[in-house]
Amino acid sequence: MNGQAERPEEEIDAPPVADEASEAEIDAGEQVEDAEAEAEAEVSELEQAQAKANENWDRYLRTAAELENVRKRAARDVENAHRFALERFSKQLLAVRDSLEMGLAAADNASVESLLQGSEATLKILGTTMQQFGIEEVDPAGEPFDPEFHEAISMQPSDDVEPGSVVTVVQKGYSLNGRLLRPAMVIVASD
Numbered sequence: 001m002n003g004q005a006e007r008p009e010e011e012i013d014a015p016p017v018a019d020e021a022s023e024a025e026i027d028a029g030e031q032v033e034d035a036e037a038e039a040e041a042e043v044s045e046l047e048q049a050q051a052k053a054n055e056n057w058d059r060y061l062r063t064a065a066e067l068e069n070v071r072k073r074a075a076r077d078v079e080n081a082h083r084f085a086l087e088r089f090s091k092q093l094l095a096v097r098d099s100l101e102m103g104l105a106a107a108d109n110a111s112v113e114s115l116l117q118g119s120e121a122t123l124k125i126l127g128t129t130m131q132q133f134g135i136e137e138v139d140p141a142g143e144p145f146d147p148e149f150h151e152a153i154s155m156q157p158s159d160d161v162e163p164g165s166v167v168t169v170v171q172k173g174y175s176l177n178g179r180l181l182r183p184a185m186v187i188v189a190s191d
Helices: 009-013 017-084 087-106 112-132
Strands: 135-138 150-157 166-171 173-176 179-182 184-190
Touching: 087 112, 112 135, 135 179, 150 166
Parallel strands: 150 184
Antiparallel strands: 135 173, 166 184, 173 179
16 A cells, blocks of 8 residues: 555445535425415415405395395385375366265256256266276176176066177176276076
8 A cells, every 4th residue: 555544435435414414405495485385375365265255245245235125115116006006096086076066066056957967077077087097887788698797686588689698787897907896787688
């Protein structure tokens, strides 16, 4: 040997310990950074989802409040419709009442003809009022008997109309916009 000390091979091949520790620290640091980035991303997604949930809840509350307002408004409108539905009709009927009262007031000094004319005028006012509001007479004289619109009170033989037809109208019926208010009371021809 030439005077140099030989180094054991183990020492030459072995990597330095300080280098291994620093690589592990770097790997651990990167993993921590990756985990922090993932956590931040998850927090961001959670915050976005929470904001969307809050927005949807707000929308729901506004819609529910609007629906409740619509319900209240509709109930108020129905109540007012019931309360004031007959207002126009009532105002028109006042003209009929006024006419009747004037006829009664004038009855002391009036002739039979003027009372008859006054009654006819009052009946005409009433007929016009009823027509304006969709009230129509059901006067089935000579027509076939219809139990939907007529009420038979008796039967009698008749040569003037076919059997099963109305001979006499005892009391007229009335309908309101096609819906029967009162059936006509009639006498029907028998066989």
